[in-house]
Amino acid sequence: MKREILRFDDVGLTYHTRRGETRAAEHLSFSVREGEFVAIIGPSGCGKTTLLSLAAGLLSPSEGKVENAGVSFGYMLQRDELFAWRTVEKNLFLPLEIKKMDTAEARKRVRSLAEKYGLADFLQNYPAQLSGGMRQRAALIRTLATDPDVLLLDEPFSALDYQTRLNVCRDVAGIIRREGKTALLITHDISEAISLADRVLVLSARPAKVVAAHEMDFGEENDPLIRREKKNFSGWFELLWKELNG
């Protein structure tokens, strides 16, 4: 069994605003092992994004502990959030600049990632000249630029149209598997979770806590489109649907 690299231990979080306080999470416990692809689904507004902020250390829990064994994180958001005034290449270098890792070597690695995943011809273009799918791929490569240990994916496909979405989903999943990254995906899309993850966690409505955890049994099959055609896919869908609404 691989080592745990992220662990939530009885985590609670309360948001404070002038209007009052909101319990966003309570008794939230789970862990992610190295190289694992974990998907978290939950009803809308259950604090899924909060959970990623906690994992990345952008928020500190009110109670409990988030242990991350000193690993580094890459955050990928719903929209690509590419900067319109930078070329694609400059966008990919952004995390290097921020983390002061902007060396020739790092740039070379990012460029080779871009080449490997079909962006080589677009490096000098501006994001507005790219298709939605390519932009999202660029966003993933930007996330991978600093070679983070864990990828935090915050509904990264939800802003795309359905066809693009399936394709980009397969694309991104392939890249993450090939690069051997650990990933924590937050989504409200049950079939996306089943088709991508090794393990699916189901969250309750606010305050969020884990109500169920399932290992997916697709063996070595990691292609999300093929998984969708498997017999056990619909079984998982029904079960998770019930748990989400239960």
Place this chain on the structure above:
Amino acid sequence: MKHQITYSREHALFLKKCRRHTVIVQLFRVGVLAALLGLWECVAAFGWADPFLTSSPSRICATVASLYREGTLFYHIGVTLAETIVGFLIAVALGTSIALALWWSESLRQVAEPYIVVLNALPKIALGPLIIIWFGTGSNAIVFMTVLVGLIVSVMHMLGAFVATDKNKLLLLRSMGANKIQILTKLVLPSSRAAFISMLKVNVGMAWIGSIMGEYIVSKAGLGYLIVYGGQVFKLDLVMSATCILCLLAAGMYFLVVLLEKKLVKSAER
């Protein structure tokens, strides 16, 4: 390797129609100006109105020519232009800096808010007498007035843009571990370029209001001075001449800002 793109006949027709439309718009623009000037000239020439009161294009040309012969034309233009540009630059630089400080500290922003609201609503011309006493009757007073008129507008415009920076992009940068300086230089400033340009455009107008208003209150030279002087001695030719020169100068300054915009914001980004 370049390859020629061939369009369909329909597309060629469409392009032709677009070009024709552009030509027609340009023709009408020039035509309207020519018609107005012509009408104006006729009003004076045929005695439909007293040219002493309405002036006329030819009288304006004669007035400008005589100012030129006396050697004072470029002196007056230079004085007003210098006051306007110096005031404009100070208002833009100072306004943007203040907006930055207010963006940096939310508490400072909260403290400053009522002051900005009041200063924005205050008619700056009310400060005229104070300005004369503080800065004397030279160009300093007029530059100060120009700054005063443009400053608060610049602050509000830029602060609005800084504060409206995309929340998700901020989250993205914070997730990369960016500090406040990095957030400022990598995101807030570049994403506010469009707002900066539109602030410059607004300020071109503000600067001319400021400098001419300043010259109305106190001046020994400049286009505003010519207008006031012309009004007092009932030389409306002089008033009209100075006003026309102002129109040209303001348009020129606006055009420079548009050039800057083209340089700053590449079309490929949109």
